[in-house]
Amino acid sequence: xxxxxxxxxxxxxxLFVLIPFVWMLQTAIKQDADLYNFEGVPFMFQMAPTLKNVxxxxxxxxxxxxxxxxxxxxxIVACIxxxxxxxxxxxxxxxxxxxxxxxxxxMFISYLVPQALIFIPLxxxxxxxxxxxSLLALILIYPTLTVPFCTWFMMGYFRSxxxxxDEAARMDGxxxxxxxxxxxxxLAMPGILTVFLYAFVMTWQEYLYAVTLISTPSxxxxxxxxxxxxVRGDVFFWGSLMSAxxxxxxxxxxVFSFFSKHFISGITHGAVK
Amino acid sequence: MTVESVAPNAIPIPSPAIRSRRRKRALTGLxxxxxxxxxxxALIAYPFAMSIFLSMTNAEISTLLTPQFVGLDNFIRLxxxxxxxxxxxxxxxxxxxxxxxxxxxxxxxxxxxxxxxAGRRTITALLLFSWVAPIALSLLTWLWLLDSLYSPFNxxxxxxxxxxxxxxxxxxxxxxxxxxxxxxxxxxFPFFGLMLLAGLISVPRSLYEAANLDGxxxxxxxxxxxxxxxxxxxxxxxxxxxxxxxxxxxVVQILTRGGPENSTQVFATLAFQRGILxxxxxxxxxxxxxxxxxxxxxxxxxxxxxxxxxxx
Numbered sequence: 001x002x003x004x005x006x007x008x009x010x011x012x013x014x015l016f017v018l019i020p021f022v023w024m025l026q027t028a029i030k031q032d033a034d035l036y037n038f039e040g041v042p043f044m045f046q047m048a049p050t051l052k053n054v055x056x057x058x059x060x061x062x063x064x065x066x067x068x069x070x071x072x073x074x075x076i077v078a079c080i081x082x083x084x085x086x087x088x089x090x091x092x093x094x095x096x097x098x099x100x101x102x103x104x105x106x107m108f109i110s111y112l113v114p115q116a117l118i119f120i121p122l123x124x125x126x127x128x129x130x131x132x133x134s135l136l137a138l139i140l141i142y143p144t145l146t147v148p149f150c151t152w153f154m155m156g157y158f159r160s161x162x163x164x165x166d167e168a169a170r171m172d173g174x175x176x177x178x179x180x181x182x183x184x185x186x187l188a189m190p191g192i193l194t195v196f197l198y199a200f201v202m203t204w205q206e207y208l209y210a211v212t213l214i215s216t217p218s219x220x221x222x223x224x225x226x227x228x229x230x231v232r233g234d235v236f237f238w239g240s241l242m243s244a245x246x247x248x249x250x251x252x253x254x255v256f257s258f259f260s261k262h263f264i265s266g267i268t269h270g271a272v273k
Numbered sequence: 274m275t276v277e278s279v280a281p282n283a284i285p286i287p288s289p290a291i292r293s294r295r296r297k298r299a300l301t302g303l304x305x306x307x308x309x310x311x312x313x314x315a316l317i318a319y320p321f322a323m324s325i326f327l328s329m330t331n332a333e334i335s336t337l338l339t340p341q342f343v344g345l346d347n348f349i350r351l352x353x354x355x356x357x358x359x360x361x362x363x364x365x366x367x368x369x370x371x372x373x374x375x376x377x378x379x380x381x382x383x384x385x386x387x388x389x390x391a392g393r394r395t396i397t398a399l400l401l402f403s404w405v406a407p408i409a410l411s412l413l414t415w416l417w418l419l420d421s422l423y424s425p426f427n428x429x430x431x432x433x434x435x436x437x438x439x440x441x442x443x444x445x446x447x448x449x450x451x452x453x454x455x456x457x458x459x460x461x462f463p464f465f466g467l468m469l470l471a472g473l474i475s476v477p478r479s480l481y482e483a484a485n486l487d488g489x490x491x492x493x494x495x496x497x498x499x500x501x502x503x504x505x506x507x508x509x510x511x512x513x514x515x516x517x518x519x520x521x522x523x524v525v526q527i528l529t530r531g532g533p534e535n536s537t538q539v540f541a542t543l544a545f546q547r548g549i550l551x552x553x554x555x556x557x558x559x560x561x562x563x564x565x566x567x568x569x570x571x572x573x574x575x576x577x578x579x580x581x582x583x584x585x
Binding site: 001003005006009010013014016017018019020021023024027035036038041042043083084085087088090091092094095096097098099100103105106107108109110112113114115116117118119120121122123124125127140141143144147148151176201204205207208211212222223224226227236238241242244245248249252253256257260261264 | 298299300301302303305306308309310312313314316317318319320321323324327332334378381382384385386387388390394396397398399400401402403405406407408409410411412413414415416417418422423425428432459462463467491513516517519520522523526527540541544545548549554557558561562564565568571572575576579
């Protein structure tokens, strides 16, 4: 494709993707009177920018608490995902046992099961376990969203590591756990990092389970709290809402930006395998 | 020739030592995958089985008392429920529009990013922002962007003299459906663009070089090489997009809550309202299970296609 065709496609697409982010950023630091100014050009500042919305959010609401909840859940789930999908992916890539194919297919299908199909009974399961309203419920459930894809992804990754390395280590007397720890995991570090980031991003974004299972304000994750706690009745305080959106979007966007090269090649690599 | 000689192609019977080593290996493989598998079985397969049970009862969320078995009552009642029927139609309309545009824009994005150019990596990353940003938070931004009074789009409509007041993006039935579809496309198309780009890259370049020698035009190369080679990838992505778009929750719940007048009510939001907000788990399970046949067909097709692709 020539440069003109490329521009004609990519420019409108980029505009489409980025306009909400520009609008979010602007609203977060605009003064109220400027926000509700009917006449001025909306994408420009008529008055000096302010940090009032941000300070209100940080110090007058439980925002930091919600941010912390999301961060904790995200990191724990990412760690669980790394462990489970590394073990599972290694098994599927190296071992052939009677149920291995069936389990592989089971993983694949569970990746396709939409959350909307099981959130109703899950609410009941969590009530029975006395985990309703607890972040522990989310920590238990979220790996079901990440482990299937990540297991498949790691399986593909491990297949690209020659089996001879395992065998050589086994000759030297290493057992399976030692082979994994000393040989395979160090070689698979880029894949493991991709899995960690993917799981963190997915967990940080999740909405349906979180809104279904958590109702105590101080236990909410950031996306749920922003859409329920920061909206009082029908009154939207757009300045502080957009500050929350901005700060709440930063972790995934920053993580993604720093590792985008890695992330993009990792995801596409896993997809075509 | 002696009697003891063994036919050259006979399968040697493994010695007990080899057999026990094999059994140990199989056990190791099983133990490695078991933790992940059990978690998924406990929190996907079990609730799934439970929803089939619940759908045939009058279970309530507030009490764990044994629910009464009501057979297929929930399913039958839903058939006569005009709101449910509306939600089914809405789900199909929403899915059709959103999937077509997600795949279409994704394909355009992939084609534009195929050749290397300065800044290609940066643009790819920027385009993926809508996919990595937390969707529930992005939806608040869209709610504000589509505000009936302060929408910047309405400002543009007024400033250019096209309209006196602008549009009520989320307040008119047809427009609300278009708006939620646009937002769903905004969120989803970059992911499909990335996946299609991966598909494009795996098409051997030599095919295009041969076509160039034959003097093929860009359109001919697309129609006769790119599309056929991408067929399986496209089919898998369309199925994937359909499954997840059909079950969209956040976009509808945050932007319209199914309104105005239920014109954007879909499967997931209706199940949420009936099951979580009103507490009628039995009926809500029945609502989600009406999607099951669609899901079963789509996921089996996808499984078959992915398998075929792996074998190629």
